[in-house]
Structure formats: structure tokens, C-alpha cells
Amino acid sequence: MQKGPILMEPITIKARLNQAYHFSGAAGNGIRFSDLSDDPAFVFREDTSAVHNRFVPAGGRISYASPVRLTQDALPYLLFLYVESGSGTLTTAGDAVQEPESCQLAPGDLMLLPDQTAYRFSTTHTPFCYHCFYLSTEYFSEYLPFLCADDRIFHTNRTEADDIVWRILPYLSRELLSDEPVSSLHLTAMLSLVLSSLAASRRAASTPSLPAHVAHMKEIFDTDYAHSHSLAALESSLGVSRYRLCHDFSDCIGVPPIQYLNRVRLKAARTLLRTTTLTIREVSAAVGIENTTHFINLFKKDAGITPLQFRQSSLH
Structure with missing residues (x-):
């Protein structure tokens, strides 16, 4: 039966x-x-x-x-x-x-x-x-x-x-x-x-004195990190030159725009690695980094371990 x-x-x-x-x-x-x-x-x-x-x-x-x-x-x-x-x-x-x-x-x-x-x-x-x-x-x-x-x-x-x-x-x-x-x-x-x-x-x-264009760019990175963001597109949407965007963002936030965006993406990746069964490739894509090898290298540079090692350590 x-x-x-x-x-x-x-x-x-x-x-x-x-x-x-x-x-x-x-x-x-x-x-x-x-x-x-x-x-x-x-x-x-x-x-x-x-x-x-x-x-x-x-x-x-x-x-x-x-x-x-x-x-x-x-x-x-x-x-x-x-x-x-x-x-x-x-x-x-x-x-x-x-x-x-x-x-x-x-x-x-x-x-x-x-x-x-x-x-x-x-x-x-x-x-x-x-x-x-x-x-x-x-x-x-x-x-x-x-x-x-x-x-x-x-x-x-x-x-x-x-x-x-x-x-x-x-x-x-x-x-x-x-x-x-x-x-x-x-x-x-x-x-x-x-x-x-x-x-x-x-x-x-935490951000009482950020210029409007810096605050707006930071908010874009914080909430829409899964998509690509070019300086040309930001220049067009914010009405501020890309040179000034890079200079003012680095001056106010302490790191260049791309470095800040990668930090946000890696933070989101850690959450996905802990709480989902997505593959490393899928996690990479979900946080806006299409090149998986580049994602692994960024993650290891930031955390000191690979994404797979991080996932394994979070299970114990």
C-alpha cells in the first residue's frame, strides 16, 4: 500500500x-x-x-x-x-x-x-x-x-x-x-x-546637516541598492554635477559613493546569507552585484571570510 x-x-x-x-x-x-x-x-x-x-x-x-x-x-x-x-x-x-x-x-x-x-x-x-x-x-x-x-x-x-x-x-x-x-x-x-x-x-x-543632494543620494543607496546607479543618471536626476556629487558625498559621509553603496549591499547580503537558502550567485544578484566573483572578493575583503564561510559560521 x-x-x-x-x-x-x-x-x-x-x-x-x-x-x-x-x-x-x-x-x-x-x-x-x-x-x-x-x-x-x-x-x-x-x-x-x-x-x-x-x-x-x-x-x-x-x-x-x-x-x-x-x-x-x-x-x-x-x-x-x-x-x-x-x-x-x-x-x-x-x-x-x-x-x-x-x-x-x-x-x-x-x-x-x-x-x-x-x-x-x-x-x-x-x-x-x-x-x-x-x-x-x-x-x-x-x-x-x-x-x-x-x-x-x-x-x-x-x-x-x-x-x-x-x-x-x-x-x-x-x-x-x-x-x-x-x-x-x-x-x-x-x-x-x-x-x-x-x-x-x-x-x-545622525544627518542634521547633509546637503539635500547628498541626503537624497544616500537614501537612494540605502533603499534601492539592488539596482545599478551610474553617476551620469544621478547627475541627471539630482541636477548636480557628478564631480560635485562625488566630492560632497565623500566629504559628508566619509567614503566615496561606490564604497558606501557596496557597504549597504554587503550588509544586505549578510542578512540573506543568514536567513535564506539562496545560492551565493543568487545573493550576489539580489543585492545588485551581477559578477559573483567580484561579490565574493568584496565580501571577503569586508568580512575577512567568504560568503560561504559566513553562512556556515552563522549556522552554529
């Missing part, structure tokens, strides 16, 4: 988080993530038939009453969080290219961690209470280039964020916990507005 295919049950986000989190300390020996989040204030949104549930599959409020240490393995979600009370230290694991980062978290702090970011965390003052939202790369990865440059974590505080962010934050958990179907749409829209506002604040702070 011919047997049909064996259908595997999709792994739930609750199972993923239980596998990825490892606790120790007074409040953590032998417990699972779902034990700490087993509270009406935290929900796992397993109903993937609703598109917007997939965009924010889990989140809510978590509190550690006693000191705790934990590590989290890499997960295929972005993590957005803000601290309500207490303090702690979060340190990323780093990889073959990225050095570890360490941040002190205090009340009023906000953080966005890119997907596939492993880290360890320990409380320094308890109770430590925070609100966290696991975000799908399907929808929210578009914010990473603006907030998590070079795959680094985004960390800010109340004094640096726009007021609109703080007006929205209290409503996020309310919409997350609501049973109303429209709440999923509201939650996605509000999180998008929060991240957009944070990105706008960061952009305004």
Missing part, C-alpha cells in the same frame, strides 16, 4: 521560545519561557489564519520578581521591548563578523534587536518588568536598515524618543490582549508608527 506524505506540524512560537530561552539564577532554575509568560498579560497568537497575527505572533508584559540570568538563542523574529521598572544588562553573542554589544537597561529604555540575534541577560535590580513584542521579518524587517545599522541593536531612552512613541506604548499591550479581530490590525499599525518615529528621530539626529 502506498503511503501518503508525512505532514509535519508547524512549530509554534511558544515551542520556539521554550527551546531558545535558558534560565538560571534564583528565579530561573529549570523553568521554561512559557512558565514566566504564563500570565494573562502575555499572549501567544497562534492563529496564523489571520495575517496580522503572524506579524506580531507573541508579546506582552513579563516581570522577574527575583534575580534572573538567561540566554536566548537566535530566533527568526525581531524583538522590540521597553522597560517599565528595574534594571539589567543585555549582551549580544556576536558572530564571525559582528562584535558583541553590551547595553545597560533602565526604566524608560527601548530596544529593537534584529532577527537571529542571540544574547544573554541578567537583572541588576528587581523587580524587573518589561513589555516585549516578537515581530515577523515578513513585515517589520524593512525597519532594520534605519534602526539597526550593520545588524547592531537599537537602544534609546525616553529623553531621545519622540513624544508620539510614549503616547502609543501604553496601547500596544491592550491591543495585543484584545480578542477583537481588528486589534491585530491596530497593533501592527501602531508598532509600525513607533518604529517609523524612532527611525525618523535617529535619521534627524
